[in-house]
Amino acid sequence: MNYNVVVTQNAEMDLEEFVQYLLFEKKNRQAARNLLNDFELTKEKLEQTAGALKYCESPKLKAYGYKRINFISHRYFMLFRLEGELVIVDNIFHDSIMRKQIEILEHDCGVRRARVE
Numbered sequence: 389m390n391y392n393v394v395v396t397q398n399a400e401m402d403l404e405e406f407v408q409y410l411l412f413e414k415k416n417r418q419a420a421r422n423l424l425n426d427f428e429l430t431k432e433k434l435e436q437t438a439g440a441l442k443y444c445e446s447p448k449l450k451a452y453g454y455k456r457i458n459f460i461s462h463r464y465f466m467l468f469r470l471e472g473e474l475v476i477v478d479n480i481f482h483d484s485i486m487r488k489q490i491e492i493l494e495h496d497c498g499v500r501r502a503r504v505e
């Protein structure tokens with residue numbers, strides 16, 4: 389099944405922060421380019437597999453219908469939900485700071501969740 393993937397503004401800002409970090413803090417254009425390429429490849433994979441992926445283990449995130457997909461080549465992942473054939477990517481995280489960010493997201497899940505019309 390082909391899903392239509394929508395990346396919310398929150399997820400775009402998450403990705404932009406990671407890219408900016410690689411460009412300006414690490415001064416590594418190749419790493420930033422690789423991350424963006426991996427994001428696109430992972431998004432393509434998500435179009436094909438979103439329905440087959442398992443729900444998050446966190447009870448709060450599971451209650452909101454969140455699933456995750458790991459980037460193919462990097463330690464990042466997308467947090468997404470399904471609405472019919474629409475995949476809504478709400479956030480992107482790096483594994484190294486995942487636990488703290490997930491705790492924050494669980495706390496204000498209704499605030500960060502984007503409306504898609």
